[in-house]
Amino acid sequence: xxxxxxxxxxxxxxxxxxxxxxxxxxxxxxxxxxxxxxxxxxxxxxxxxxxxxxxxxxxxxxxxxxxxxxxxxxxxxxxxxxxxxxxxxxxxxxxxxxxxxxxxxxxxxxxxxxxxxxxxxxxxxxxxxxxxxxxxxxxxxxxxxxxxxxxxxxxxxxxxxxxxxxxxxxxxxxxxxxxxxxxxxxxxxxxxxxxxxxxxxxxxxxxxxxxxxxxxxxxxxxxxxxxxxxxxxxxxxxxxxxxxxxxxxxxxxxxxxxxxxxxxxxxxxxxxxxxxxxxxxxxxxxxxxxxxxxxxxxxxxxxxxxxxxxxxxxxxxxxxxxxxxxxxxxxxxxxxxxxxxxxxxxxxxxxxxxxxxxxxxx
Ligand SMILES: *Cc1c(COP(=O)(O)O)cnc(C)c1O
Numbered sequence: 001x002x003x004x005x006x007x008x009x010x011x012x013x014x015x016x017x018x019x020x021x022x023x024x025x026x027x028x029x030x031x032x033x034x035x036x037x038x039x040x041x042x043x044x045x046x047x048x049x050x051x052x053x054x055x056x057x058x059x060x061x062x063x064x065x066x067x068x069x070x071x072x073x074x075x076x077x078x079x080x081x082x083x084x085x086x087x088x089x090x091x092x093x094x095x096x097x098x099x100x101x102x103x104x105x106x107x108x109x110x111x112x113x114x115x116x117x118x119x120x121x122x123x124x125x126x127x128x129x130x131x132x133x134x135x136x137x138x139x140x141x142x143x144x145x146x147x148x149x150x151x152x153x154x155x156x157x158x159x160x161x162x163x164x165x166x167x168x169x170x171x172x173x174x175x176x177x178x179x180x181x182x183x184x185x186x187x188x189x190x191x192x193x194x195x196x197x198x199x200x201x202x203x204x205x206x207x208x209x210x211x212x213x214x215x216x217x218x219x220x221x222x223x224x225x226x227x228x229x230x231x232x233x234x235x236x237x238x239x240x241x242x243x244x245x246x247x248x249x250x251x252x253x254x255x256x257x258x259x260x261x262x263x264x265x266x267x268x269x270x271x272x273x274x275x276x277x278x279x280x281x282x283x284x285x286x287x288x289x290x291x292x293x294x295x296x297x298x299x300x301x302x303x304x305x306x307x308x309x310x311x312x313x314x315x316x317x318x319x320x321x322x323x324x325x326x327x328x329x330x331x332x333x334x335x336x337x338x339x340x341x342x343x344x345x346x347x348x349x350x351x352x353x354x355x356x357x358x359x360x361x362x
Pocket of ligand 1: 074076152194
């Protein structure tokens with residue numbers, strides 16, 4: 001049994017079963033006498049890891065056949081460049097939805113490569129953050145794609161509906177929400193996600209791309225940033241981060257064994273509800289400033305009355321084995337990240353602590 005519940009936003013908690021299996025296999029992977037990290041990425045052994053990871057991912061997410069799955073390096077941030085470099089060659093226009101800090105980073109990078117229009121922005125009127133309804137978005141019919149961030153990891157804002165973009169491909173940065181609930185992959189042109197939140201270990205990034213979007217890239221695009229070269233080489237143009245790939249594979253297999261995405265979605269719903277109830281029923285001792293319609297089920301930021309109370313809360317939670325609850329440095333406060341690998345007992349422990357702390361200092 002592990003000693004703490006880690007509420008970090010990423011790198012985040014990894015399931016205990018996954019860590020134990022990695023530990024058991026560390027010195028001798030499947031009778032090879034070698035660690036998986038010592039095996040050739042081009043060998044038959046590692047190929048079984050790669051194939052199983054893709055099979056499990058396709059099954060978990062019901063990924064249609066006309067989508068490629070890539071496992072790339074560079075983190076989600078590399079996709080901030082790769083998406084425009086590859087999708088803006090024909091028509092240099094793209095629309096972006098700005099719902100927070102990660103959206104802004106994607107927008108800032110895309111602006112280097114084309115005509116980027118921010119079609120909608122988070123509404124923070126009255127001190128309550130909300131995603132503007134699509135009725136007031138200013139989408140362009142001739143954009144090459146629409147980019148959005150279904151879950152803003154720092155602000156704790158999440159879409160609970162699917163943007164409708166007609167013929168214009170929808171591109172989603174799912175770093176902090178992928179595999180947390182069922183989605184219809186066929187509604188997207190491209191999905192990307194760094195692994196360190198819901199798929200295991202930092203170092204590898206998933207890209208799910210519809211085959212018609214693998215095409216001509218902007219002149220000067222570095223070879224590793226070309227989707228077409230990565231597709232042609234099945235993510236093996238150069239040496240991929242093999243150990244991260246392996247941990248992602250163990251995590252996907254663990255998810256399947258747990259019953260798949262529906263089981264996690266129900267659990268995530270319950271976990272988030274418990275935490276929001278603890279906040280909302282605290283008589284204002286804890287405050288979350290996101291409209292209930294678009295509150296995140298993965299990252300739950302909240303504030304206490306004063307900075308000194310926040311510091312005390314963070315010190316005491318840490319002593320109680322509830323770690324990494326400090327909010328992102330740009331926004332302060334407290335943030336509980338409760339991805340798939342956070343067990344329900346972790347949330348129960350936090351809720352219990354919050355109630356007791358509020359009684360003492362309320
Ligand atoms: C964490 C995160 C990123 C950045 O991921 P890196 O792997 O550090 O590049 C981008 N987008 C979202 C939504 C994230 O949560």
